[in-house]
Amino acid sequence: MAENLKLYTNPMSRGRIAHWMMEEIGQPYETQYLRYGEEMNAPTYTAINPMGKVPTLVHNGAVITECAAICTYLADVFPEAGLAPTAEEKAQYYRSLFFAAGPVEQAVTNRTMGWSNDDPMKAGMLGYGSYERAIAGLEALLGDGPYICGDRFTAADVYVGSAIGWGLDFGTVPETPAFKAYRDRLNAREAYQRAKAKDDAAMAEFGPNMGG
Numbered sequence: 001m002a003e004n005l006k007l008y009t010n011p012m013s014r015g016r017i018a019h020w021m022m023e024e025i026g027q028p029y030e031t032q033y034l035r036y037g038e039e040m041n042a043p044t045y046t047a048i049n050p051m052g053k054v055p056t057l058v059h060n061g062a063v064i065t066e067c068a069a070i071c072t073y074l075a076d077v078f079p080e081a082g083l084a085p086t087a088e089e090k091a092q093y094y095r096s097l098f099f100a101a102g103p104v105e106q107a108v109t110n111r112t113m114g115w116s117n118d119d120p121m122k123a124g125m126l127g128y129g130s131y132e133r134a135i136a137g138l139e140a141l142l143g144d145g146p147y148i149c150g151d152r153f154t155a156a157d158v159y160v161g162s163a164i165g166w167g168l169d170f171g172t173v174p175e176t177p178a179f180k181a182y183r184d185r186l187n188a189r190e191a192y193q194r195a196k197a198k199d200d201a202a203m204a205e206f207g208p209n210m211g212g
């Protein structure tokens with residue numbers, strides 16, 4: 001069956017994570033760029049993603065949202081790309097993906113918003129404990145590398161690597177040697193470069209209207 005893959009995204013968004021993953025799996029796909037505001041909230045789009053957010057992937061009629069889910073889904077349904085974990089890699093793979101998509105994302109965004117908890121008694125209620133602990137946990141996941149699962153690049157690297165790359169770009173994660181070396185290793189990948197070139201071209205074409 002011919003695959004029908006359509007990615008709804010915006011070049012100034014987390015959609016870059018999904019776009020990179022699309023390039024990694026090497027299947028033909030269609031990209032639809034949506035502007036923030038009216039286009040993301042149009043009924044035709046909220047019928048697909050009620051959040052009115054990007055990215056959204058539609059694969060043969062099935063809707064997949066959430067960047068981490070899109071990365072793992074694509075690795076699973078296109079095993080020939082070799083980006084799904086082996087049985088031995090699964091613990092580290094899932095642990096890293098869920099940790100980055102949950103605790104790390106919350107720790108980083110809360111801090112960016114200026115929301116902090118100063119009560120040590122309440123730190124245990126936060127899934128990420130504290131920003132410092134979450135970042136230390138993230139760095140520990142990189143281990144000896146070169147990738148999350150050791151010697152092999154997997155879909156977990158697309159997601160975790162994007163979190164680290166974006167964090168370094170926006171100054172929301174510290175510039176540790178381990179984070180920088182990992183980011184540089186991933187950014188050298190051809191699939192990353194292709195996705196980046198497409199998104200950068202879309203930004204140049206659509207200009208500030210692509211922004212919020």
Ligand SMILES: N[C@@H](CCC(=O)N[C@@H](CS)C(=O)NCC(=O)O)C(=O)O
Nearest residue numbers: 013014052053054055065066067068
């Ligand atoms: N948890 C979602 C977050 C998606 C998200 O927040 N996307 C932002 C852009 S980075 C968005 O579409 N914002 C538009 C809006 O909320 O109006 C994911 O990981 O995919």
